[in-house]
Amino acid sequence: xxxxxxxxxxxxxxxxxxxxxYPNEEAVEPYVQSNANAGASxxxxxxxxxxxxxxxxxxxxxxxxxxxxxxxPRISEIFKAHDLVRLRRTLKEQFCYxxxxxxxxxxxxxxxxxxxxxxxxxxxxxxxxxxxxAMDREKIPFRVQNRFLAKLAPMQRTTVER
Amino acid sequence: MTWGWIAxxxxxxxxATPAAAQEVRTLGKLLLxxxxxxxxxxxxxxxxxxxxxxxxxxxxxxxxNAHATLVELPDYQFxxxxxxxxxxxxxxxxxxxxxxxxxxxxxxxxxGKGFTFRQEVVGAKLRVLGDAIYxxxxxxxxxxxxxxxxxxDKAAVIGLLGGxxxxxxxxxxAATKVLLAESLVLNGTLRATKANQTGLLGFGGPGxxxxxxxxxxxxxxxxxxxxxxxxxYRSKPNKLGLQEDDWFDVFAxxxxxxxxxxxxxxxxxxxxxxFKGQRGLYLSLQxxx
Numbered sequence: 137x138x139x140x141x142x143x144x145x146x147x148x149x150x151x152x153x154x155x156x157x158y159p160n161e162e163a164v165e166p167y168v169q170s171n172a173n174a175g176a177s178x179x180x181x182x183x184x185x186x187x188x189x190x191x192x193x194x195x196x197x198x199x200x201x202x203x204x205x206x207x208x209p210r211i212s213e214i215f216k217a218h219d220l221v222r223l224r225r226t227l228k229e230q231f232c233y234x235x236x237x238x239x240x241x242x243x244x245x246x247x248x249x250x251x252x253x254x255x256x257x258x259x260x261x262x263x264x265x266x267x268x269x270a271m272d273r274e275k276i277p278f279r280v281q282n283r284f285l286a287k288l289a290p291m292q293r294t295t296v297e298r
Numbered sequence: 299m300t301w302g303w304i305a306x307x308x309x310x311x312x313x314a315t316p317a318a319a320q321e322v323r324t325l326g327k328l329l330l331x332x333x334x335x336x337x338x339x340x341x342x343x344x345x346x347x348x349x350x351x352x353x354x355x356x357x358x359x360x361x362x363n364a365h366a367t368l369v370e371l372p373d374y375q376f377x378x379x380x381x382x383x384x385x386x387x388x389x390x391x392x393x394x395x396x397x398x399x400x401x402x403x404x405x406x407x408x409x410g411k412g413f414t415f416r417q418e419v420v421g422a423k424l425r426v427l428g429d430a431i432y433x434x435x436x437x438x439x440x441x442x443x444x445x446x447x448x449x450x451d452k453a454a455v456i457g458l459l460g461g462x463x464x465x466x467x468x469x470x471x472a473a474t475k476v477l478l479a480e481s482l483v484l485n486g487t488l489r490a491t492k493a494n495q496t497g498l499l500g501f502g503g504p505g506x507x508x509x510x511x512x513x514x515x516x517x518x519x520x521x522x523x524x525x526x527x528x529x530x531y532r533s534k535p536n537k538l539g540l541q542e543d544d545w546f547d548v549f550a551x552x553x554x555x556x557x558x559x560x561x562x563x564x565x566x567x568x569x570x571x572x573f574k575g576q577r578g579l580y581l582s583l584q585x586x587x
Contacts, residue, residue, distance in 0.1 A: 256323070256326070256356065256357075256358045257326055257356035257357055257358060257387075258323045258325075258326025258327075258356045258358055258359070261326055261327060261328050261356065262326075264328060265328065268523060278481070278520070278521070278522055278523070279481050282478045282479060282480075282481045282520070283478075283479045285478055286434040286477075286478035286479035287434070289431060289432045289433070289434040289478060290432060290433060290434055290435040292429075292432040293432065293433075
């Protein structure tokens with residue numbers, strides 16, 4: 137009941153383009169939805185999306201990435217108290233958007249989502265290692281992996297604490 | 299002068315430690331991103347120094363490496379071994395001992411069989427701007443400045459050859475960029491030096507006691523997370539007038555894991571102490587964290 141009130145209150149003062157709600161996810165503070173929140177520009181052609189095996193491939197990679205990350209004692213603490221349902225969904229959207237898979241990114245921007253998490257470079261790199269392992273499992277060629285990682289790498293500046 | 303500089307660099311590294319970080323973390327870097335160890339003990343390729351800081355530490359921690367390097371040439375053998383520490387991915391301090399063994403050639407040079415030139419190299423490197431890996435949305439490379447103090451042991455022979463000094467200081471600025479989308483690693487370094495054959499044959503020569511600026515460059519391609527293959531070029535001064543040639547190599551650096559790597563190269567050191575065609579196998583082992 138309280139949660140519903142908070143959501144209602146949030147929507148009363150929400151911007152014109154409110155973030156959609158998802159029944160299995162915890163509510164978040166309202167924000168303006170924009171693909172710019174994804175933190176990287178998408179590839180121009182469809183080759184990367186195809187190389188990643190489309191939606192099925194990206195979904196498996198994201199799920200594997202999250203599974204590996206929450207099982208890694210180096211970084212698992214960061215994911216505690218995190219809405220993993222929402223994380224999986226928004227990561228899949230983000231990857232799909234950047235890989236030019238035709239998705240809209242509905243999540244928040246990188247700075248907001250990582251605020252106060254205390255992410256360090258070593259944590260960022262640990263996540264990269266898990267993403268590489270997940271891509272390896274999907275047999276994504278190394279050079280194709282690097283093209284994608286090049287899009288994600290600058291997010292270090294907005295996700296890692298100064 | 300050298301030690302003051304090192305102390306300054308170390309202080310800069312310590313002040314770069316995040317205040318929030320309570321623990322010193324290790325092994326946080328991605329595979330191969332600390333480079334391998336050069337013949338002078340600095341992190342880089344084989345012959346060329348790069349802007350990366352040795353070890354697998356990130357700015358939240360420390361790293362260190364020990365290395366042993368062997369170059370088998372037709373008329374000589376070059377050996378180096380040493381250690382380096384990386385502090386907070388900001389400062390690198392290194393110490394390496396080089397040996398240039400003339401073996402049978404020593405007798406032909408009138409030095410005696412097995413005559414060996416040796417020198418110590420004490421290095422300090424400070425990363426001053428950029429990040430080679432993360433900043434993929436800009437061309438700005440990672441840039442480091444460094445200094446290498448070299449002290450050669452055969453002062454008498456160096457004097458006979460016309461060398462001005464048996465010790466000297468190299469100063470360099472290095473720029474390294476990983477073009478991740480292309481899986482390329484590029485490096486360019488400018489080095490102000492007086493060194494003859496990196497200092498093993500002393501510093502300066504007859505009427506040539508000024509610093510000259512030399513270039514060293516590397517280009518490599520990542521074939522996997524563990525394997526970088528590439529080529530290097532290093533220009534050399536020619537202060538002794540004995541014909542000192544530029545150096546080239548093609549190399550493969552393989553990281554077994556974050557604790558162990560192997561670098562193999564085919565190096566062309568040209569003419570060394572009047573003996574031409576010094577080309578051979580370069581092998582370097584590195585262990586650390």
